[in-house]
Amino acid sequence: NAGVTQTPKFQVLKTGQSMTLQCAQDMNHNSMYWYRQDPGMGLRLIYYSASEGTTDKGEVPNGYNVSRLNKREFSLRLESAAPSQTSVYFCASRRTEFEQYFGPGTRLTVT
């Protein structure tokens, strides 16, 4: 089992560029999540998908869109990147009501 994988690991964008962060899990979990983590802070929820075909906003959804492509994959898109979106992005999937498995993260810098 690879668990939760994320691509890319690092990315540098210029303001206004777009990109998609990819996430996949091979644990057959229904629910998946996208979080961001700014320096010295805890994670904040951007979007989540309770099951295939559904997505909902989290705490900080502005500037992002998501797609639950199938049960395995949950992507996060930045349509027009801004410096305020410089952060580390974590994808997670949920094994039980209480246990989430996190990916290794994508470190994004917007200049």
Place this chain on the structure above:
Amino acid sequence: DAKTTQPNSMESNEEEPVHLPCNHSTISGTDYIHWYRQLPSQGPEYVIHGLTSNVNNRMASLAIAEDRKSSTLILHRATLRDAAVYYCILGTTDSWGKLQFGAGTQVVVTP
């Protein structure tokens, strides 16, 4: 949403126990107490959760106060690998697994 309060940092010597406190005075009757930890440059990992009774697993123990307004995560014998940020999080089973992270407690383990 019920919030948690944790110390910013704690230090421990290797092979000694670590007691990490968490205050959650506004906890509701349906809130579970979750603990996650985040090793440097990694995504968070699940540690333990509980509702009312004390809980043990291979990683740690969770002691919950009788009035549930506080809890303590106990690492029985700290190792260098336990150096991480530890997050105490409240959540209910009907919240779609959404986790609200605070700043956590940075645990430093000294050889």
